[in-house]
Amino acid sequence: MKNFESYPPVLRHLDQQPPNPDPDEKSDPNQDPDPVPVIDLGCLEDEKKKLEEACKDWGLFRLVNHGVPLTLLNKLEEMSKHLFSMSFECKEEACSGTPVTYFWGTPALTPSGTALTRGPQNINWVEGFDVPLTQLSHFNSHLPTLESIRLLLKEYETHLSRIATTLFKAMRKNLELNLKPSKSYLSEKTGMVRVYRYPHCSDSSVGWGMEAHTDSSILSILNQDQQVSGLQVFKDDHWLTVKPISSTLIVNLGDMMQAISDDRYKSVTHRVKINKHRERISICYFVFPGEEVVIESSKYKPFTYNEFRAQVQQDIKAIGYKVGLARFQQNEDC
Ligand SMILES: O=C(O)CCC(=O)C(=O)O
């Protein structure tokens, strides 16, 4: 049954059904076999063409042979479930005064962790923790669950930054980009992790787990719930469910990758659906360009990631949504 005290008050919807392990909920029968392109990290040289196509046509792919131990993925998921099952007040208190931000109802935060929402009608059916990875070592928690997650994330970070760097190197080579060698277009220091829980809810009118968006990152690497689906990707004018497949990771290309590639690669639009019967956990790693990097391309005015982020925050506050790269287009006046 639902553990109400663990949910932020705005997500304690009355019309809740008990969890139902109905296998039909887990997969979409119209979507067999899974159409998402699969890339093998162990043989990127041989996968060059496939990687190029996935980046151009999808902006998203499934990564296999990535070298992250399955035991680590499982432990992270299990510990995250444990963390979310604690009372709302306890989660709030555990993070106060630490570099970790606990948020709910919106994934849009300022760098200092303030939530950017449009009001109660635009609640996203999600709660999460935002963890800046460089600050993990300064984060001491008296809560054993948080301390376990901290240690797991330290290990996870070494794998995820290895994967992101390897993929970015291959993409850069494929694109034959003439980038300045000294600049960190993908800066491992900027790596952050978000751990999400999407409560189940039988009333789909409450909205989305996460509304349709593109990520602002260079790359985002998602370790999604091994059983409960929810992530959908917009492809050829349709929304497709990205199936949960154990031990695989999902890589999204973000806005910074699209700009660096001069729009040859695509920052993919995606969203998260609420599951009627089961809550869903996902763990997402994001990586960005270094502060000093000016992104130059033929399509956009030169900008830094900080300028991009400031514009996104200004738009969310002023008009309620992210405009994104369109704000920086060469012919955009404002
Ligand atoms: O939880 C998911 O599956 C996706 C999360 C996501 O899109 C994001 O954090 O930007």
Ligand SMILES: [Fe+2]
């Ligand atoms: Fe996203």
